[in-house]
Amino acid sequence: MPRSSGRPLRVALIGYAFMGRAHSNAWRQVGAYFDVPAFERAVLVGRDAAGVQAAAAELGWAETATDWREVIARPDIDVVDICTPGHLHAEVAIAALAAGKHVLVEKPLANTLDEAERMAAAAVEARETSGAIAMVGFNYRRVPALALARQLVAAGRVGQIRQMRASYLQDWLVDADAPMTWRLRKETAGSGALGDLASHAVDQLLALSGASVVGVSAQTATFTPERRGENGLERVTVDDAAWATLTFDTGARASLEVSRTATGRKNALQIEIYGDRGAIRFDLERLDELQFLDLSDEITTQGFRTILVTEPEHPYLDAWWPQGHILGWEHSFVHEVRDLLTAIENADAITPDFGDGLAVQRVLDAIERSAAQGGAIVVSNVPDEVVGAAGRQGANAPA
């Protein structure tokens, strides 16, 4: 077990771009709001020495380093938080787990299914060997409204789920003249809206339903096939948008739609759940609200309730402000590290773990295969004991 002594846990963060900043915020804030075990923001790791030093000063890390391997080898480091580009996730995470570190890796778990499988296997082994905890950063599970949605489903408030709808719509690629970037090349980005946006949406479908995907029929599209790069026009090799219909082992169905060309939609992860006792709706652009309809209300006053999820009784909210004082997007990461720290202290299981990340990756892979085959249903033949965990609600969630 990594934490043999009574000293504070020491955290190393690798990467200081968008996600590195969001995770830094979480580590900086968590102690002021939650009762977590003692920890230190020990090392910020980045390839550029000057850049990482400036970032560490700004973001509040004690030391910096440029070689992640050295940091992982240090005995004084207990937790490794991986915010590198996706193609490095597997290598770093597997090494960190092998070194007995607790690991938090940003979503999606990996760029390829093969990497994800090796990571999940490494996590299972590390758990047995060293007790290390491996978490994947699907932070939206800790948006209070979505945590509340899981509670409502778990309490039977929507009944048997029949249909779900998940969409994640952004618009930053609407402009056909926007230039080529590494995000639009398959070799660097893995995929387009699929890995970036659908991974979140699929994770929500799994987590909210607690069910497994057994069939996938999908399409993808790239609306602007070429964009101007440094050396002239270059082929865009990832998807701008993707669509899928998912069939679950429970008989439930879900539609999925993701896009980076949905004009006017900025960050619209929208979830709808329709069950035989109730219904739920959510939109990340209004993330402090949850819509809930209870079929047991008498018909004359039945309607979607706009719940402002800011009551102390709501998940995570007693740590923050009085009712009606809304939280922002980055608070979900604070909740994420809060739960990770708590799980480490209690030697608890965590969700979403690498198995959950792998379950998402399997669905994304099936979507790509189905789309390549013209939309035929790809029946997933994943062993139940592996994907079974997907969508389970975390024992350490404050539900």
Place this chain on the structure above:
Amino acid sequence: MPRSSGRPLRVALIGYAFMGRAHSNAWRQVGAYFDVPAFERAVLVGRDAAGVQAAAAELGWAETATDWREVIARPDIDVVDICTPGHLHAEVAIAALAAGKHVLVEKPLANTLDEAERMAAAAVEARETSGAIAMVGFNYRRVPALALARQLVAAGRVGQIRQMRASYLQDWLVDADAPMTWRLRKETAGSGALGDLASHAVDQLLALSGASVVGVSAQTATFTPERRGENGLERVTVDDAAWATLTFDTGARASLEVSRTATGRKNALQIEIYGDRGAIRFDLERLDELQFLDLSDEITTQGFRTILVTEPEHPYLDAWWPQGHILGWEHSFVHEVRDLLTAIENADAITPDFGDGLAVQRVLDAIERSAAQGGAIVVSNVPDEVVGAAGRQGANAPA
């Protein structure tokens, strides 16, 4: 040409159930609001003599009849409005057209593709022979907000359309204990949510985009496979819900989702259009509103505009009340018969015509075939000269 004399047009309405009542309302109201050619509500036709007489008194028809063939044969009848169940559409409409009558037939055009093709052919022939006009009752084209949406698309305000989303969600089959009805048997209803709801949604996609569908990948589901009928449990042979991804000849894509088990959604036909210059959103449950985002607005004040479509400058609105006084669902039928009467008077083409109805039917048929094949893309090989009209905006629409 049916209207050789100067006498008022005389209308016969066949059927007096839900749709018959909605059409009766339209014929009763249109003259009070719009400047239309003179016409008379001559005959209401129904099989049950007593029932049709009571209905005629209530709904405002001068005479009644029980045999539609006799009515069609009458020389004093100019317009035949068909609100029978779908499996009778073809027979009645083809006979009426052959008799030189103008025809309005409720949507969907027919229960089968074969019927729809024969009807479209009959309409083309009648147009040449007698000048008869044949209209299919996709009334939502005359919801002012959707007519405005077409105007905006036509004026280039959304630019090149890339993605559309159409869903039509209802919830009257949520209860698994609701009894078996003729609507849930394929032989009587043709299909489930597909013909009933998807027909409207597909028509909107065609009309709004002005494009043709060239590829379809689809799924259907029946969540409650058996329901209790008069003789015990009976198999439900139509779909509760359906999903499709459509590819258009312009390269645009659309997602389509329809359901009768979407808990809490009562009549939610929702349309979203994303182009490279703007975006549009609509919800039939708030049918007096249109959401429009104009990408040419400066970024700091850009946002979806909630347009209350009740200004005199909006389609059809100058006939009604001052701004801010909202219209209801049935007003769309008033606009429908207004445009039909105007087209008859001017010997104009009308939209949606039977060719438009056929275009919808082809897509529905492709959805069923794709779903039967496990979601593979069915490439439509419809001759351009037939489907080309689909989605064209009517010359006589008040745009």
Place this chain on the structure above:
Amino acid sequence: MPRSSGRPLRVALIGYAFMGRAHSNAWRQVGAYFDVPAFERAVLVGRDAAGVQAAAAELGWAETATDWREVIARPDIDVVDICTPGHLHAEVAIAALAAGKHVLVEKPLANTLDEAERMAAAAVEARETSGAIAMVGFNYRRVPALALARQLVAAGRVGQIRQMRASYLQDWLVDADAPMTWRLRKETAGSGALGDLASHAVDQLLALSGASVVGVSAQTATFTPERRGENGLERVTVDDAAWATLTFDTGARASLEVSRTATGRKNALQIEIYGDRGAIRFDLERLDELQFLDLSDEITTQGFRTILVTEPEHPYLDAWWPQGHILGWEHSFVHEVRDLLTAIENADAITPDFGDGLAVQRVLDAIERSAAQGGAIVVSNVPDEVVGAAGRQGANAPA
């Protein structure tokens, strides 16, 4: 009693402008949707012979007349519906009641408090003498969502009301260059937003709360003091906007704000009710929806429910379309004449009666007096037996 024979009730409508058209619609439609006593649209009355004839043909009235006194004198007329300008209400209504006719008069009851008092007295006398029924046309009481709101209040679902908020915002006078009209002269219009808009809002506050106003503190303003008339600049002598705080005999308070210069608000009658067990919100621009919050819901799922008031169990809705098919603004008048006809048939009391209209007028008068005195509280000293009826829910409402 006017209706001694078994013949149909015969209705005369005076006026065919905006309100005359809305009432005509109601008389034309009511029989197709509701089970009402037989009646005939007998006479349309207007000063201009040609104009009234054209209107009668369009709106569906059998005869026309140009002298309302002659019509009132006719023994074959049972119901007189008064849609004249407000300054004629008193004379026509009092004469019609004296002639033993049932009377419906558009809101507000009159232009002055004195007229309103005489009308209310005449109605009481006529009721005793001839059994005539006198109704004032506060049609918004029959918007189904507002009728539902009254039901919820009556059932104790909001508990003891503490605060209400009523505003009625329009914007047709935003343009300072809009010309002078009779509506902006006190001698013809009586008042501005006050009589036109505040009358509706005050009636709702009275009807919803069932309480009486005992104190008023108010302000008015005219933002564009002069407008160009036919003879050059002319002084605007009515209010553009008004504000009041009302104190009720129950201790409840209400704020009131009305305006014709609220840019972008088209017809926004907004009502909010805050009680110790629940809350209600309504907006006329979305008149098919009611927002209701039930404090007895557990805190984690408490929120305003957006009720789509289109279920058959909702007031008046079983007569119309299936759930989710929304009604428009003019349907409230259909419900109004439905209830009037039913009350006549059953010799029932009706609400809102002239006493209710008078109660509104007293509040409007108090607002004007308070504003003239700089906002001091004007304590109403109206005898309880006169205003006591204000706000009572009608026995014949379909609640």
Place this chain on the structure above:
Amino acid sequence: MPRSSGRPLRVALIGYAFMGRAHSNAWRQVGAYFDVPAFERAVLVGRDAAGVQAAAAELGWAETATDWREVIARPDIDVVDICTPGHLHAEVAIAALAAGKHVLVEKPLANTLDEAERMAAAAVEARETSGAIAMVGFNYRRVPALALARQLVAAGRVGQIRQMRASYLQDWLVDADAPMTWRLRKETAGSGALGDLASHAVDQLLALSGASVVGVSAQTATFTPERRGENGLERVTVDDAAWATLTFDTGARASLEVSRTATGRKNALQIEIYGDRGAIRFDLERLDELQFLDLSDEITTQGFRTILVTEPEHPYLDAWWPQGHILGWEHSFVHEVRDLLTAIENADAITPDFGDGLAVQRVLDAIERSAAQGGAIVVSNVPDEVVGAAGRQGANAPA
């Protein structure tokens, strides 16, 4: 000038309850997002030694102290942030200013007008003597959507303002059985909803309009006059709710309504502005959104735009996350200290300063006087040179 050397500014925070926590968050976060002068979170001050030490550890302050006078006397302290109860504001702030410290004091400026006047005078004197900056913490000015609203008004996008509506509705006193607290006694709290909620609303009206209040007509109410305290029933001596109509020197009018008994409204500061060129609406429960209507849009596509205020071009947003990633309530305090630090560095004026705080206090005082006189208009006779600054937009705001 306090900052004679190149060393970091050193900040002392007095108070660690709700507001102390919110301010601590701001000081902890600002450096990670904004380019501000170097500063140190030096001392947290509180009366209870153990309590303040625990809070300092949690909230991130280097030292603690129990005597604010000693801290103010320390030469190493440059900035004093006052989050004490309101009745201590004057004493602490005046002493700190006299000691040459920069001061930030939480809103409202003081509990009484007399205190506020003395504070404003002290601030003017300190500014001249030592260059000290005195800011009052109306943090909602730094909600990006409200800062954007000010920019739009300043740019003439709403034109001449005629009407404004401001309400601030909460519901934590709905329960008549909730116990007595110090917040409900005039001697400790000064006032009820008035000082707590109306102060924010009035500040917004002043800041957004840039105009001064010249007339006030107001009412207040206490719905639950007695509550159970430790010694039995005790009289509530502050208002539960208040209403006012304000007249501005520009001729504009505003309505104001605040309440702690508005069932279901949690933190609903709602602002509406109606001008002759456009309109604006805002709700603090959806603080990342601004509604804006531009009258210069053609009428057919005119409507309130729902602007998601998360673009890098929006005030303060380039420091945070990509578009569509919403901010929370406490971010406004981060912006507040960012602007304070920047003003200190540049020796700039700051808004809102103590003069702005005094202008708010004058309006609150006038409301209380008007309410005591039964709602008569109280004409403010404040010298223009004193209140003139109220509502001016800060030169150092990032507009």
